Structure formats: C-alpha cells, structure tokens
Amino acid sequence: MASKSLLIKDTTVDERMEIVKIALGGFGDAExxxxxxxxxxxxxxxxxxxxxxxxxxxxxxxAGTVRTDKADQPSGCGMGR
Structure with a gap:
C-alpha cells in the first residue's frame, strides 16, 4: 500500500494541520x-x-548547538526515546 504524499500540492490545509498535529503528538505542549x-x-x-x-x-x-545550561540533561524533544 502506497502512502499518501505530504507535499503541499497533494494536501489541503486541514490535512497539513492534521499531519503536523500527529507528528507533534508526543510533545505535549509542542515546545x-x-x-x-x-x-x-x-x-x-x-x-x-x-x-x-x-x-x-x-x-x-x-545542528551541533549545545546548551550549556542543560548539558547534563538529554537534548532535543525526546523523539525516539
């Protein structure tokens, strides 16, 4: 089964909102x-x-930026953890 294209030309605004919502779903407040x-x-x-x-x-x-104030904490949003 082929997946649906995520390109702008192949999606509506509502579909793109849903794509982003699903992709960020694990981030709570999305910050x-x-x-x-x-x-x-x-x-x-x-x-x-x-x-x-x-x-x-x-x-x-x-890429490659390190926040020294949080050097002892895992960086990023937790994606893949």
Missing part, C-alpha cells in the same frame, strides 16, 4: 528547548514551504 514547534510548521500548514525545506532550514540553524 522543544524554547522553540514553539507549532509555529515552526506554520509555513507548511499554510502552503508556503514544504516539510523537507523547513526541516533542512531548522537543521542548518540548530
């Missing part, structure tokens, strides 16, 4: 180390940027 994850994906929801582009930009801006 990760000071980043409002809901806001992060607004450009996807409203058809301005594809998910891959948002994720690439986020990775480029935040």
């Amino acid at each position: 990760c180390e000071g980043i409002d994850m809901d806001d992060l994906y607004d450009d996807y929801i409203f058809g301005r940027k594809e998910l891959a582009e948002i994720n690439r930009e986020f990775s480029a801006q935040n």
Whole structure:
C-alpha cells in the first residue's frame, strides 16, 4: 500500500494541520528547548514551504548547538526515546 504524499500540492490545509498535529503528538505542549514547534510548521500548514525545506532550514540553524545550561540533561524533544 502506497502512502499518501505530504507535499503541499497533494494536501489541503486541514490535512497539513492534521499531519503536523500527529507528528507533534508526543510533545505535549509542542515546545522543544524554547522553540514553539507549532509555529515552526506554520509555513507548511499554510502552503508556503514544504516539510523537507523547513526541516533542512531548522537543521542548518540548530545542528551541533549545545546548551550549556542543560548539558547534563538529554537534548532535543525526546523523539525516539
């Protein structure tokens, strides 16, 4: 069974909202180390940027950053834990 495309051209605003909601479902208030994850994906929801582009930009801006105030705590949002 083929999965449905997540591209903007193949989805409606409501479907994109649901995609983001499901993807962030395990994050409670959807905030990760000071980043409002809901806001992060607004450009996807409203058809301005594809998910891959948002994720690439986020990775480029935040990859390798270490918050020294939380160095003894696991980083990230807990994805995959």
